[in-house]
Amino acid sequence: MKMGYLRVQRILKNRRIIIGSILVFLIILFTLLTPFIFPEGPHVMEVTERLKAPSKAHFLGTDSVGRDLLCRLLYGSRVSVGVGAAVAVITMVFGLIIGLYAGYYKAVDNIVMRICDSLKSIPSILLAIALLAIMGSGIGNVIISVSIVYTPDVARIARAAVLTAREQTYIEALEALGAGANRILWLNIAPNILSSVIIQVSFIFATAIVTEASLSFLGVGVPVPEPSWGNIVYEGRAVMFQAWWLVVYPSIFIAVTVFGLNLLGDGLRDLFDPQNS
Amino acid sequence: MQQEIVLHVKNLSTTFRTDQGSLKAVDGVDFIVKKGEILGIVGESGCGKSVTVQSIMRLYDEKKTVSYQGEIFFENKDLLTLPYKDMKRIRGEKISMIFQDALSALNPLMKIGDQITEAIHIHTKADRKTAIAQGIEMLRQVGIPAPEKRFYQYPFELSGGMRQRVMIAIALVCRPQLLIADEPTTALDVTIQAQILELMKRLNQELNMGIMLITHDLAVVSETCRRVLVMYLGQVVEEGTAETIFNHPGHPYTKSLLESIPMIGGERGQKLRTIQGTVPLLNQIPAGCRFAPRCLKAGERCRREMPQLAPFKNEHCVRCWYPNESDGS
Amino acid sequence: MKKYIFKRILTMIPVFFITSIIIFSIIHLTPGDPARVILGDNAVESEVLALQEKMGLNKPLPLQYVNWLTGIFKGNLGESLFIDQPMTEIIWTHMKPTVSLTIYALLIAAGMGITCGILAARYKGGILDRIVTLISLCGISVPNFIVALLLMLLLAFSVHLFPVAGYKPMSEGIGIHVWYLTLPALSLGFIHMALIMRMTRSSVLEVLNSDYIKMARAKGVSEFAIMTKHALKNALLPIITVIGQTAVTLLAGAVVSEAIFNIPGIGQLVVTSIGRRDYMVIQAVVLVIALINMFMMLILDILYAAIDPRIRLDSR
Numbered sequence: 001m002k003m004g005y006l007r008v009q010r011i012l013k014n015r016r017i018i019i020g021s022i023l024v025f026l027i028i029l030f031t032l033l034t035p036f037i038f039p040e041g042p043h044v045m046e047v048t049e050r051l052k053a054p055s056k057a058h059f060l061g062t063d064s065v066g067r068d069l070l071c072r073l074l075y076g077s078r079v080s081v082g083v084g085a086a087v088a089v090i091t092m093v094f095g096l097i098i099g100l101y102a103g104y105y106k107a108v109d110n111i112v113m114r115i116c117d118s119l120k121s122i123p124s125i126l127l128a129i130a131l132l133a134i135m136g137s138g139i140g141n142v143i144i145s146v147s148i149v150y151t152p153d154v155a156r157i158a159r160a161a162v163l164t165a166r167e168q169t170y171i172e173a174l175e176a177l178g179a180g181a182n183r184i185l186w187l188n189i190a191p192n193i194l195s196s197v198i199i200q201v202s203f204i205f206a207t208a209i210v211t212e213a214s215l216s217f218l219g220v221g222v223p224v225p226e227p228s229w230g231n232i233v234y235e236g237r238a239v240m241f242q243a244w245w246l247v248v249y250p251s252i253f254i255a256v257t258v259f260g261l262n263l264l265g266d267g268l269r270d271l272f273d274p275q276n277s
Numbered sequence: 278m279q280q281e282i283v284l285h286v287k288n289l290s291t292t293f294r295t296d297q298g299s300l301k302a303v304d305g306v307d308f309i310v311k312k313g314e315i316l317g318i319v320g321e322s323g324c325g326k327s328v329t330v331q332s333i334m335r336l337y338d339e340k341k342t343v344s345y346q347g348e349i350f351f352e353n354k355d356l357l358t359l360p361y362k363d364m365k366r367i368r369g370e371k372i373s374m375i376f377q378d379a380l381s382a383l384n385p386l387m388k389i390g391d392q393i394t395e396a397i398h399i400h401t402k403a404d405r406k407t408a409i410a411q412g413i414e415m416l417r418q419v420g421i422p423a424p425e426k427r428f429y430q431y432p433f434e435l436s437g438g439m440r441q442r443v444m445i446a447i448a449l450v451c452r453p454q455l456l457i458a459d460e461p462t463t464a465l466d467v468t469i470q471a472q473i474l475e476l477m478k479r480l481n482q483e484l485n486m487g488i489m490l491i492t493h494d495l496a497v498v499s500e501t502c503r504r505v506l507v508m509y510l511g512q513v514v515e516e517g518t519a520e521t522i523f524n525h526p527g528h529p530y531t532k533s534l535l536e537s538i539p540m541i542g543g544e545r546g547q548k549l550r551t552i553q554g555t556v557p558l559l560n561q562i563p564a565g566c567r568f569a570p571r572c573l574k575a576g577e578r579c580r581r582e583m584p585q586l587a588p589f590k591n592e593h594c595v596r597c598w599y600p601n602e603s604d605g606s
Numbered sequence: 607m608k609k610y611i612f613k614r615i616l617t618m619i620p621v622f623f624i625t626s627i628i629i630f631s632i633i634h635l636t637p638g639d640p641a642r643v644i645l646g647d648n649a650v651e652s653e654v655l656a657l658q659e660k661m662g663l664n665k666p667l668p669l670q671y672v673n674w675l676t677g678i679f680k681g682n683l684g685e686s687l688f689i690d691q692p693m694t695e696i697i698w699t700h701m702k703p704t705v706s707l708t709i710y711a712l713l714i715a716a717g718m719g720i721t722c723g724i725l726a727a728r729y730k731g732g733i734l735d736r737i738v739t740l741i742s743l744c745g746i747s748v749p750n751f752i753v754a755l756l757l758m759l760l761l762a763f764s765v766h767l768f769p770v771a772g773y774k775p776m777s778e779g780i781g782i783h784v785w786y787l788t789l790p791a792l793s794l795g796f797i798h799m800a801l802i803m804r805m806t807r808s809s810v811l812e813v814l815n816s817d818y819i820k821m822a823r824a825k826g827v828s829e830f831a832i833m834t835k836h837a838l839k840n841a842l843l844p845i846i847t848v849i850g851q852t853a854v855t856l857l858a859g860a861v862v863s864e865a866i867f868n869i870p871g872i873g874q875l876v877v878t879s880i881g882r883r884d885y886m887v888i889q890a891v892v893l894v895i896a897l898i899n900m901f902m903m904l905i906l907d908i909l910y911a912a913i914d915p916r917i918r919l920d921s922r
Contacts, residue, residue: 233751395827
C-alpha cells in the first residue's frame with residue numbers, strides 16, 4: 001500500500017508526466033470526437049471560400065479548394081496519431097519478441113542483432129522512403145515501413161535489458177530449478193524489462209508521427225486527399241506565401257503532439273529509471 | 278610535548294543553499310592540527326566530516342551553493358578570506374587532499390606521470406626533466422614497483438591499491454604541510470588498507486606533515502591516530518587522544534559507536550549493539566542536543582538546550598550534559 | 607592502436623554484407639515483378655520482357671545478387687532507367703550540394719550545440735541554461751520540415767534576409783553558395799543542435815561533478831585549466847558518438863530540406879526517382895549512404911580510441 005502511495009506521490013510531483021499526459025489525452029480525445037464535431041467529413045469543398053484567413057466561420061481558415069483547415073487537421077490527427085500508435089504497438093510487440101529471444105539465445109542473438117545493426121546503418125528516413133518507394137504509398141504501407149525502421153531500436157533496448165536481467169540471481173535460481181526458457185522469458189523477464197521498453201516506445205510514438213509527417217510531406221506517405229498532418233502541410237506549401245495558416249497551424253498540431261509525447265517519455269524515464277535521466 | 282600548530286579551525290560553519298532552503302552541514306566546528314601528527318575525524322556518513330575538510334580547501338562553488346562562517350588559520354592567514362588566486366597557490370602545494378575512490382579521482386584520460394607533474398608545474402618553476410624525475414621519485418617513495426614504467430601508464434591499468442598510492446604521490450609531490458585524507462582506505466580490501474595506512478604513517482614521519490584522516494572506520498583510527506575528533510550532525514561531539522576516546526568515551530554517541538564494533542575475542546553470544554534510529558536529515562535538526570532523539574540517556578534538559586563542547590578531563594572535551602563518568606566498561 | 611583499427615575493420619565486413627542483402631531484398635523480394643511495377647499496369651508484354659532482360663531479372667535471385675555485388679566492387683552501381691549516365695556520375699553530381707549542406711548544418715549543430723551546452727553547464731541555473739533547456743525541449747519536438755517552412759516564412763518572405771529557395775554551386779563564389787545554403791542548413795541543423803546541446807550540458811555537468819575535477823582543484827589547477835585540460839576531453843567523449851550519428855542523420859535528413867528549398871542534391875534525386883519509379887537509382891543511393899555511414903562510424907570509433915586509452919589499450 002505504502003509503495004503504491006509513494007508511486008502516486010512521485011507521479012504527481014513529476015510535472016513532465018502531468019503536462020505530457022494532459023496533452024496526449026487532449027489530442028486523443030479530439031481525435032475520437034472529430035466525427036461528432038465535423039459530421040460532414042474532411043472533404044467538403046466550398047469554392048467561394050478558397051484561401052480564407054482564420055475567421056469565425058472557419059477558425060483556422062480554409063485551403064486552396066475551400067476546405068476547412070480545422071476540420072482537415074482534426075481528421076488528419078486520426079491518421080497521424082493512428083499511424084503513430086499503430087507503429088508504437090507493432091514495434092513494441094515485435095521488438096519485445098526479438099529482443100527477448102536474442103537476449104536469451106546466443107545463436108539467435110548473433111544473427112538477429114547483425115540484421116538490426118545493418119538496418120540501422122541505413123538512416124531511418126531514407127530506409128522508410130526506399131521501402132515506400134517499392135511498396136507504394138498508403139496508410140498501411142506507411143505503418144509497415146515505419147515499423148520496420150524502428151523495430152530494431154526496441155529490440156536492442158529489450159535485448160540489453162534481458163542481458164542484465166539474466167545476470168540476476170533469481171533467474172539463475174529458476175534455471176537451476178529447471179524452469180523452461182519460455183516460462184522464464186515471458187513470466188519472469190518480460191515484466192521486468194517492460195518499463196524500459198515502454199519508455200523507448202513512447203519516444204518511437206513521437207518519432208513515428210514526425211516520420212509519417214515527413215514522408216507525407218515528401219509525397220510518398222499518406223496520399224491526398226485523405227488528410228494527414230504531413231500532407232496538409234504538403235498541399236499548403238504551394239500557397240504558403242498567400243496563406244501562412246496552412247503551414248503554421250498544422251505545424252503547431254505536430255509540434256504540440258510530439259512535445260507532449262516526448263514529455264511523457266522523459267517523465268516515465270525519470271519515474272522508472274532515475275539514474276538514466 | 279609542544280608542537281607547532283599547522284591548521285587552526287575556529288567556529289567553522291558551512292551552509293548550503295538548496296531548493297529546500299539553506300542547510301547547515303557544518304555548525305561551529307573548532308579544532309587544531311599540529312605538525313607531524315595524524316588527527317582522526319570519525320562519524321557516520323552524513324555527519325559533516327567530508328564537508329568540513331572540503332571547506333578547508335574551499336572546494337565548493339562559493340558563488341551559488343555555499344557560504345562559510347568562522348575562520349581557518351593556516352600560516353597566520355585566514356583561508357576563508359583569502360582571494361581565489363592565493364587559495365589556488367595553497368591547494369596542492371601547502372595543503373593537499375586525497376579521496377576515497379582513486380579510480381574516480383584520477384583523470385581516466387591522462388597518464389599517471391602527467392597527473393603528478395601537473396602539480397609540480399603549477400607550484401614550482403621546475404623544468405620538464407626535473408619534474409619527471411621528481412614524479413618518478415615520488416612514485417618510488419609511495420612504494421610503487423617499477424615507477425619508470427607506471428609513470429607512463431593510465432590509471433585503469435593499475436590495481437586499486439596502486440591507484441591509491443598514485444593518488445597519495447600526487448598529493449605529496451609538492452611536500453605539503455597538511456594532507457587531508459578523505460576516507461582513503463574505505464574502497465580497499467583489508468590487506469591493502471593496512472598497507473596504505475602503514476604508508477601514510479611512514480610518510481607522516483618522514484615528511485613531518487600534519488595529516489587529517491577522515492573515516493567512519495574506528496579500527497583505522499585506533500591504529501593510526503594520536504588525537505581523534507568525533508563528529509555528529511555537523512558538530513564536534515567529542516575530542517581527545519585516541520587512547521582516552523577508545524577506553525573512556527565521554528559522549529554517549531562515541532560509546533555507542535564503539536559498542537557497535539564486533540570484537541574478535543568478544544564474548545560469544547553477546548549481542549552486538551547498534552545505535553537506534555538513523556542520522557536525521559539536515560533540515561530536521563533537533564532543538565536541543567542533536568543526539569538526544571537517539572540517545573538512551575537523554576533527559577528533559579537534553580531535548581531543550583544544546584550542550585557546549587566543554588573540557589572534561591585533560592585534553593578531553595565532550596559535548597554532553599551528562600558525560601560518561603565511568604571507565605567505559 | 608593498429609590492432610584496434612584492424613579489428614574494427616573486420617567487424618565491418620559482416621555488417622556490409624547483411625546491409626547489402628537487405629538493400630537488395632527491398633527491391634527484389636517485394637511482391638510483384640519490379641519490371642511490371644516500373645512500367646505500370648498497361649505495359650506491353652514485350653517491353654516488360656525487355657526490361658527484365660536489361661535489369662537481369664530473368665536470372666535466379668542469388669545470381670542477381672552476386673552480379674550486383676561484384677558490380678559494386680568494380681565501381682558499377684547499376685544503371686538508371688531514365689538518366690543516360692553512369693550511376694556513379696549521377697550520384698557524384700547530386701552528392702555535391704548535399705555534402706555542402708550537410709557539412710554546413712553539422713557545423714551549425716555541433717558548433718552552436720557544444721558551445722551553448724558547455725556554457726549552460728558552466729553557468730548552471732543561469733539565464734543561458736534555461737534558454738538552452740527550453741530550446742532543446744522545443745527543438746526535439748519540431749520536425750525539420752516545419753522549421754524549414756517557418757524559417758522560410760520568417761527570414762525569406764517577411765524579412766528578405768535570405769533567398770526563398772534555390773541553389774548556387776561553389777563555382778559561383780563561396781559567399782553566394784553559403785548564403786543560399788544558410789536557411790536549409792539552419793533548418794536541418796536546428797534539431798540536432800538542440801540534441802547536442804542537451805547531451806553536452808549533461809555530459810559536462812557529470813564530468814564537473816566528478817572526483818577527478820575535485821582532485822584537480824585540490825591540486826591547485828586553475829578553473830580555466832580544469833575546463834580545458836581535464837573536463838572538456840572527458841566530456842567530449844560521449845559527444846563524439848552523437849556527432850557521428852548526427853552527421854549521418856543530417857545526410858539523410860537533407861532529403862527533406864532539399865525538397866523544400868529546391869536544391870538539386872541527393873534528396874531531390876531520390877524524390878524524382880520515386881516519381882519515375884527508377885528503383886535502380888534509389889537502390890544505389892541507399893547503398894552509398896549506408897556505406898558513408900559505415901565509414902563514418904569507423905572513423906569515429908578510431909577517433910574515440912585515440913582519445914580514450916581504455917578502449918585503445920584494451921584490445922591488446
